[in-house]
Amino acid sequence: MKKSTSTLILILCFVSGINRTIAQDWVKQSPVPTGYTPFNDIYCADINTIIISSEEGIFKTKDRGSSWNKSVTANSNPVSEFCFVNAQTGWAVGRNHTILKTSDGGDTWITQKESASDMPDLISVYFVDVNKGWAVGEKGTIFYTSNGGANWNEQVSTTASNLTAVHFADAQNGYCVGTNIALKTSNGGAVWDSIPNITGLNTSKDVFCFDADTCLVISKSSSGKELQRTTDGGANWTTQNLSSWWIEEMDFINSKHGYMAGMCAYGTYTCDEWGCSWSDYDMAIWETEDGGISWNRTILQNTNDYLYDIHVTDENIVCASGTDGYMV
Numbered sequence: 001m002k003k004s005t006s007t008l009i010l011i012l013c014f015v016s017g018i019n020r021t022i023a024q025d026w027v028k029q030s031p032v033p034t035g036y037t038p039f040n041d042i043y044c045a046d047i048n049t050i051i052i053s054s055e056e057g058i059f060k061t062k063d064r065g066s067s068w069n070k071s072v073t074a075n076s077n078p079v080s081e082f083c084f085v086n087a088q089t090g091w092a093v094g095r096n097h098t099i100l101k102t103s104d105g106g107d108t109w110i111t112q113k114e115s116a117s118d119m120p121d122l123i124s125v126y127f128v129d130v131n132k133g134w135a136v137g138e139k140g141t142i143f144y145t146s147n148g149g150a151n152w153n154e155q156v157s158t159t160a161s162n163l164t165a166v167h168f169a170d171a172q173n174g175y176c177v178g179t180n181i182a183l184k185t186s187n188g189g190a191v192w193d194s195i196p197n198i199t200g201l202n203t204s205k206d207v208f209c210f211d212a213d214t215c216l217v218i219s220k221s222s223s224g225k226e227l228q229r230t231t232d233g234g235a236n237w238t239t240q241n242l243s244s245w246w247i248e249e250m251d252f253i254n255s256k257h258g259y260m261a262g263m264c265a266y267g268t269y270t271c272d273e274w275g276c277s278w279s280d281y282d283m284a285i286w287e288t289e290d291g292g293i294s295w296n297r298t299i300l301q302n303t304n305d306y307l308y309d310i311h312v313t314d315e316n317i318v319c320a321s322g323t324d325g326y327m328v
Contacts, residue, residue, distance in 0.1 A: 008065060040080045040094075042309045043106075044319040045087040051106040052321065053079045053092060060106045072108040083125045083133065091149060093122035093135045101149050112149040125166045132171050133185060136163035142176065144189050155189045165207045173212035175234070177204035182217065184234050195234045205248055210255040214235075216292050218247050218260070229292065245297075247286070252314040260286040261310035261320045264299050283307045283322055 001295060040053045048064045051071075055078045058071040079094035087183060092100040099117035099122065102108060120138035127133035140157040157163065161181040168174035176183040182195040203220040217228040225242040228273045252258030264284040283300040285307065300307075307322035 039309065039321040040078065041082050041083055041092075042319055042321040043082045043090070043311050044313045044317055045084070045105060046313065047317055049087070049105070050319060051082065051090075053082065053094075058092065058106065058109065069107075069108055071102075073100060073111075074109070075111045075114055075230055077114065079120065081124050083127050085130055087128050089130055091125050091127060091133060091135075093125040093137070095121045095138075097122060097141075097143075099125070099135055099143070099149060101153060113143070113152050123163065126166050126174075128168050128171050132188070133170065134166050134174065136166045136176055136178075138162045140178075142166075142189065151171050155192065157183060157192050158194060159183070162284065164204055167207045167215075169209040169211045169215075169281075173209070175207050175209055175217075177201065177207045177217055177219070179203060182207075182234075184211070186233075198228060198230075198234070198237045199239075206250050208250055208252055208258070210252070210291065212279065214255070214291070218250060227292065245284070245286070246306070248306065248308045249310050250292075251318075252309050253312050253315060256291050257289050257315075258287070258292065258297050259310055259312055259318055260288075260295070261307035261322070262286075263306045264297065285310075285318075285320065 006251050040316050043051045049062050050065060051058065051060045055245065058073060059068045060071055061068045075098055077095040077098040079098060079100060081094040082092050084089055084090035088103060088105045090102050090106065092109065096117055096119045097113055099113040100109040101112050120141045122135045122137035122141065125133065125135045131146055131148050132272055133145050133149065133186055139157040140161055140163060142155040142157045142163065143152045144155050145152050159181050161175050161179045163178035166174065166176045170298050172186055174185050174189065176192065182198050182204070183192045184195050185192050201219045205218040205220065207215060207217050209215040213233045214231050219226050219228060225247050227240040227242055227247070245262060247260045247262040250258060250260040262280055262284060283306060285298045286295040288295050307320045310318065310320040312318050
């Protein structure tokens with residue numbers, strides 16, 4: 001995943017409309033569990049239990065960030081993303097085809113799959129239940145399990161592009177996005193078809209499906225970040241240009257209520273030989289209550305950094321991680 005140099009954790013303690021004062025809604029988490037390394041992903045099992053991954057390992061707190069313990073893993077490869085089906089059972093994927101599983105809420109992780117060095121990294125993982133799951137990554141890699149990861153079999157993706165996110169509406173219908181590519185399956189991945197009529201996928205960041213027909217995709221195009229939506233199984237897509245919004249990840253409680261994390265840019269937009277950038281930007285959270293048609297934004301003022309990851313536990317708990325070397 002796409003990370004910077006230092007880390008922040010945010011936890012939303014209660015939900016009552018997010019477009020208000022941050023001090024009322026967000027609680028500072030401290031201390032930082034591991035050095036000066038950014039987090040790759042975050043999962044909150046409840047208001048006290050947080051699990052994060054970084055280049056230095058997997059860490060867990062059971063007291064809302066007051067103290068952290070490094071999880072026991074039999075594999076030293078960094079992991080990029082988690083997927084938990086309940087508070088005890090989850091999977092993590094990462095470097096060199098690494099797939100880990102925990103059955104004790106992240107205290108310990110067993111290795112289900114890993115390959116020799118210089119193999120494609122796995123970037124995203126999703127399970128629909130305790131048995132069926134998919135892991136995707138570099139060079140079009142897709143793995144599938146039907147028995148909780150006891151066995152992983154490779155599926156044919158028909159692409160050599162990096163796949164950065166995968167999400168399934170149910171055991172049969174899923175979408176996968178990546179660099180200039182979007183794939184769809186309606187038979188659990190036995191066949192993955194390219195979606196030809198979705199444009200602007202220079203860098204796809206995330207995908208979320210409510211059902212077989214309705215999905216959202218966050219992508220980066222030449223005109224900036226975009227939120228793309230289909231309501232007919234990918235046959236047609238509408239595009240919402242996010243302009244100065246810089247969205248990295250989304251998660252939903254249900255088909256209506258969800259959140260996105262990233263940064264909001266403002267001020268002057270300039271370009272030079274090194275690229276283009278805004279003069280000012282701050283961490284931001286967006287909330288929708290109509291399935292992503294409209295969004296309310298909250299800016300974490302004077303942070304001058306990004307949020308990269310967000311996880312929605314329930315109506316009352318949302319956690320996010322980002323940059324700047326402190327935890328909120």
